[in-house]
Amino acid sequence: MNAINIPFSIATLFVTITLHPKMVEFAENTYAMQAPTEIVEVANKTAERIGFADGYEIVVPKKAGLTGWNRFAAGATNEQTKNAYLIVNPIWFNQIPQEQQMFLLARGMLFHTHGIASPYGKYITIGTVLFSILTIIFLFWLLGKTPLAAQHRILRWFIACALTIALEKIAMDPLVTKVQTYAGLQHDIFITKLAVKKLGDKEAAIKALELYDASIKAAVNNGEALFKPFETRFADVIASLQK
Numbered sequence: 001m002n003a004i005n006i007p008f009s010i011a012t013l014f015v016t017i018t019l020h021p022k023m024v025e026f027a028e029n030t031y032a033m034q035a036p037t038e039i040v041e042v043a044n045k046t047a048e049r050i051g052f053a054d055g056y057e058i059v060v061p062k063k064a065g066l067t068g069w070n071r072f073a074a075g076a077t078n079e080q081t082k083n084a085y086l087i088v089n090p091i092w093f094n095q096i097p098q099e100q101q102m103f104l105l106a107r108g109m110l111f112h113t114h115g116i117a118s119p120y121g122k123y124i125t126i127g128t129v130l131f132s133i134l135t136i137i138f139l140f141w142l143l144g145k146t147p148l149a150a151q152h153r154i155l156r157w158f159i160a161c162a163l164t165i166a167l168e169k170i171a172m173d174p175l176v177t178k179v180q181t182y183a184g185l186q187h188d189i190f191i192t193k194l195a196v197k198k199l200g201d202k203e204a205a206i207k208a209l210e211l212y213d214a215s216i217k218a219a220v221n222n223g224e225a226l227f228k229p230f231e232t233r234f235a236d237v238i239a240s241l242q243k
Contacts, residue, residue, distance in 0.1 A: 022055040024083050031065030039088055042098060046105040050198040056084035068226055072215055075108015076116045084112035099204035106195040118187035128176055135164045189240045206241055209234045
C-alpha cells in the first residue's frame with residue numbers, strides 16, 4: 001500500500017466504524033420488550049442508509065403498553081439513556097413493505113436528532129409569558145388613569161391580572177394553539193422531507209403516511225381524544241410532499 005494512502009485508509013476506517021449504527025439492547029419491562037430480529041435488521045439497514053450513528057433502542061409494546069402512539073410506529077429520545085427510542089407495533093408495522101418501514105424508522109431516528117417538537121416551541125412559550133407580563137403592566141397603568149387610581153394598588157393589580165387571564169382565555173390561548181400547531185406541522189414536514197431526501201423514495205413515504213393518516217382518523221372516529229389534534233396532520237404532510 002502506498003505510504004501516502006495509509007493515513008487516508010485509517011481515517012476512512014475510523015469514519016466507517018464511527019458511523020456504524022449502534023443498536024442498544026433494551027431491558028424488558030412491563031410495557032415493552034426488545035424488537036424481534038427481523039425488525040432490528042430493518043432498523044440497522046435504515047440507520048446505515050441515512051447515516052444515523054447514535055445509539056438506538058428498538059422495542060415492541062406488550063399488551064399493557066399497546067396504547068396511544070405505541071399502536072403504530074413512533075420515535076423519540078429515551079430520557080434515561082439518551083438513546084434514540086423507536087417503538088413499533090408489529091401487527092401494524094408488518095402490513096407494509098420494507099421501504100415504507102424504513103421511512104417510518106428514519107422519521108423516528110431523525111426526530112431523535114432534531115427533536116420531537118418544533119425548536120420554535122420554546123420561543124412561542126417565552127413570547128406568551130412576556131405578552132402576559134406586559135399586558136398586566138399596561139392594564140395596571142391604564143387603570144391608574146381611571147377613578148380606580150384612588151383605590152389601593154393591590155386592587156388595580158388584581159383587576160389587571162383578572163383582565164389579562166380573561167384576554168388569554170378568549171383570544172391568546174386559541175391563537176397560541178394555532179401557532180404551535182403550525183410550528184409542529186412545519187417541523188414534521190421538515191423531518192419527513194429530510195427522511196425522503198436521505199432514503200430517496202418519496203412514493204414509499206407517501207404510502208406509509210397514508211396508512212398513518214387512515215389509522216389516526218380511525219382512532220379519532222372511535223372517540224380517542226389524544227389523536228384529535230393530529231386528525232389532519234399526516235394528510236397535510238402528504239400534501240407538502242406532493243407539491
